[in-house]
Amino acid sequence: MDALDLDIALTLRSYRLELALSVGRETFALVGPSGAGKTTVLRAVAGLTRPEQGRIALDGTVLFDAAKRIDRPPEERRVGYVFQEYALFPHMRVEQNVAYAGGRRAAEALERLGITALAKAYPGELSGGERQRVGLARALARDPRALLLDEPMSALDTHTRARVRAELEHTLDQLDLPVLLVTHNFQDAAVLADRVGVLVDGRLRQADTPGELVAAPADPFVASFTGANILAGRAAPRADGLTAVTVDDGSVVYSVDSAAGPVHVAVYPWEVSIAREAPDDSALNHVRGPITSLVTIGNRARIQVGTIVGEVTTASVERLDLSEGEVVVASFKAAATRLVSRDDL
């Protein structure tokens, strides 16, 4: 069993962290808002924070067991940890930083991350992306049995983000290790990880592939975290098998999901189309109103109409000659409208 198994509990400032997780030779991302206890999980695995209860095992070796009073110190755990701002030793050159973890493997680790040319540089002379690679090389030179990454993208500026993320994805794919990474950014998690767990206030709300989280969010928080529009309303089944939801603003939205009582309606922006007039097509749901905001992101535009955000191509925006203030209709299919029970929130 090549896996990282943890089942831990500890009390944090305003809530209790309780998490059971098994990570195989894959990349698992813990996502959630800041302060959800994500970093605490990594620190517990590394041996820097002691849980009150539970057990942590790696490759069948027990690292921590509260009941048996086992608590291996960090230096005996063989867990590679890449810190949020990489925590490179400022008084050491890149090669010294990497050799600190394992002198024999240093050259190999530098080569693996493509930073042999930076060996003589000091951390203060490196860019954010280069620092990340040094942090990774150093953690891997430890010859770890598991790799932990704390917000690996947060110390980077927006220009280099996409490129560094692609590099990191490539590096992680080459590894044959359990990788546990934490991030507050769902997109980073979706790109980097095989599975994603949503951690809120110390509890795991849902853990699945990124695609499943988007397709079948377990609760409104997960849905909104993955980027969906969330509307609150009351659901009532109809004779034709559809569910009609009376949204709090008075409008009615139809869904193929069955539900009754208070619900949240989740609609992804890319399921929403924008038109001048209500189209005569298969979409059942229409929201009419002025465009309150229009933001262009690359070749896409995010358009807000009333309470709904739709995402369309910039080509469509030009073709329809859309601008803020103009009255349009946002449409989405009942089949693309998810209903999640409101009790979960």
Added chain:
Amino acid sequence: MIRRGLFTASLVAATVIALTFLLLPLLAIFLRVPPGELVSQLGNDVVVDAIRVTLKATLISQALILLVGTPAAYLIASRAFRGRALVVTLIELPLVLPPAVAGIALLAAFGRLGLLGGTFEALGFSISFTQTAVVLAVTYVASPFYVRQAIAAFEALDQTLLDASRTLGAGPGRTFFQIALPLAARGLAAGAALSFARGIGEFGATIMFAGSLQGLTQTLSLAIYAQFDLNFDVALALGGLLVLVSATVLFLAKLIPAWTRSTSTSLSPFARIGSS
């Protein structure tokens, strides 16, 4: 406008008065006797002996302070424990204690008739009025200057770097020597400079506990006191020497923070501005 000019003028006047008051006595040392005369007085036996005693005692005491004070400061800085604030306050106590009290206290503890005096006597040695006493007096009075600064230097370390060291396979000992010590070096050096300066000028505790025996326990400060009745010019020469030494140490201590700033990284907020 006139009132504002008046205000600025009074600020300037206050500054000039303060500076004059502080510098005039020091200048007087060098103006009273011509510099050539001062230098020739330094060849005097009393002066040579005093320099020897002072250097020896200060260096030994400085070594003791660094050797014991550094690990103690690291422990106090890196652990949260009950009574920590009290421990820090007790360490700082000698800073505010009158040196004469330190001297009498050392006598009460280590003197022939003191608390531990009998024990030392039985072991065949006595401490008071020996060079050991000079070292103890200097260490007692000067060490808080170092330890206090060292605690602050270790506290200012980025804990994440120490954590990183542990996850990379280094135990607490290697983490201390290879990460904590080099990164705190600037602060430690500043503290050492302060305690060195304090130690070299020690007077009250030394004269009470070690006496003022030329060639044995008579340090530079004690020699000034002994000479000012006998040969005022020698006393002035000694004074001039101490002014130069103290000023040099002070300037060094001020220079230290600027030292290795260029090698620090993103982890210091100051460096981040420069490197981004």
